[in-house]
Amino acid sequence: MTPESGRPRVRVEFPAMTAGQNAAAATGEAAPNEAAVGEAVLQGREAAPSRAVAGGGEAAALRPVDGVALVTIDRREAMNAIDRATMEQLVEALERLDGDPTCRCVVITGIGDRAFAAGADIREMSEQTAASIAATGGFQRWDRIAQVATPLIAAVKGYALGGGCELAMTCDMVVAASDAVFGLPEVRLGVMPGAGGTQRLTRAMGKAKAMELILTGRNLSAVEAEAHGLVSLLVPRAAVIASALALAETIAAMPPLAVRAAVQAIDQAAELPLGEGLAAERKAFYALFETEDQKEGMRAFLEKRPADWKGR
Numbered sequence: 569m570t571p572e573s574g575r576p577r578v579r580v581e582f583p584a585m586t587a588g589q590n591a592a593a594a595t596g597e598a599a600p601n602e603a604a605v606g607e608a609v610l611q612g613r614e615a616a617p618s619r620a621v622a623g624g625g626e627a628a629a630l631r632p633v634d635g636v637a638l639v640t641i642d643r644r645e646a647m648n649a650i651d652r653a654t655m656e657q658l659v660e661a662l663e664r665l666d667g668d669p670t671c672r673c674v675v676i677t678g679i680g681d682r683a684f685a686a687g688a689d690i691r692e693m694s695e696q697t698a699a700s701i702a703a704t705g706g707f708q709r710w711d712r713i714a715q716v717a718t719p720l721i722a723a724v725k726g727y728a729l730g731g732g733c734e735l736a737m738t739c740d741m742v743v744a745a746s747d748a749v750f751g752l753p754e755v756r757l758g759v760m761p762g763a764g765g766t767q768r769l770t771r772a773m774g775k776a777k778a779m780e781l782i783l784t785g786r787n788l789s790a791v792e793a794e795a796h797g798l799v800s801l802l803v804p805r806a807a808v809i810a811s812a813l814a815l816a817e818t819i820a821a822m823p824p825l826a827v828r829a830a831v832q833a834i835d836q837a838a839e840l841p842l843g844e845g846l847a848a849e850r851k852a853f854y855a856l857f858e859t860e861d862q863k864e865g866m867r868a869f870l871e872k873r874p875a876d877w878k879g880r
């Protein structure tokens with residue numbers, strides 16, 4: 569029995585934010601009590617819809633972040649390294665949220681300030697053989713994350729290395745703190761990226777940069793990662809969770825069928841030749857004209873009122 573056995577390695581919460589944090593996220597500034605968001609200022613779905621939290625001197629009312637779940641990898645003692653149990657719990661949590669129609673966007677982060685996730689668990693991996701890796705079905709779990717239809721946002725503080733970087737790249741968007749560090753250092757361990765890193769980094773940055781980074785195992789600053797197309801939003805460290813939640817809430821307020829169709833089409837841009845990608849886009853576009861939300865969205869625009877999305 570290790571000290572962490574029995575303790576959940578992944579937490580799912582339905583977060584709440586103060587108005588100040590929301591405004592701070594919009595401007596990229598840190599709100600006075602932002603440090604508490606993602607760590608303590610969270611409430612379960614059953615909890616009261618708002619409560620007071622001490623911060624910046626005054627108690628501020630919290631409101632739920634509509635349609636958004638926050639999933640936190642909780643292995644602080646190992647820099648949130650992803651062992652088999654963590655991966656199983658992560659996939660189980662994401663599958664549950666993907667089947668929940670009230671959850672429209674998910675933010676994934678790591679506990680604490682030091683790491684989003686420092687990779688697959690090297691201690692556990694060091695004992696493995698090719699046969700044992702194949703037998704545990706670990707990579708099928710990684711594939712399942714890529715298949716989650718609900719938009720996923722990685723909120724990265726500190727290290728996102730190896731499998732941690734691959735998890736961030738598997739998400740649909742990355743919100744990075746200014747101190748975030750990305751990298752695929754697997755060659756230094758005598759292996760290579762195995763959870764999509766060679767493919768997703770190359771698609772994001774191009775062959776020249778991917779070769780340099782993967783063959784040397786060099787880490788990448790958040791600024792460099794953003795410049796090379798790995799990061800959607802770069803924000804101050806103290807604003808990263810609030811910014812990711814605010815982005816998630818904006819997406820969660822959009823018509824869900826249109827959002828899911830767009831996510832799928834954008835993903836196909838990296839997988840299909842242009843002609844096939846354009847044909848897939850057109851098919852999805854036509855399909856949306858068969859939805860109630862298309863009628864409602866266009867009617868609401870013409871009637872100058874907010875749309876009431878049904879997800880149908």
Ligand code: CAA
Pocket residue numbers: 645646647649650686687688689690691727729730731732734753754757760761762763765
């Ligand atoms: N697996 C297991 N444990 C890890 C870990 C990992 N990936 N990363 C960090 N830890 C553990 C350390 O062993 C250490 O534990 P102890 O206190 O029990 O010794 C603890 O976390 C703190 O780490 P450090 O003392 O090393 O902290 P640091 O600040 O000096 O360095 C770091 C931080 C740069 C992230 C460093 O820990 C590091 O280089 N980690 C490994 C990164 C890596 O190589 N990742 C790739 C893994 S392979 C992979 O992911 C394969 C794949 O494609 C799926």
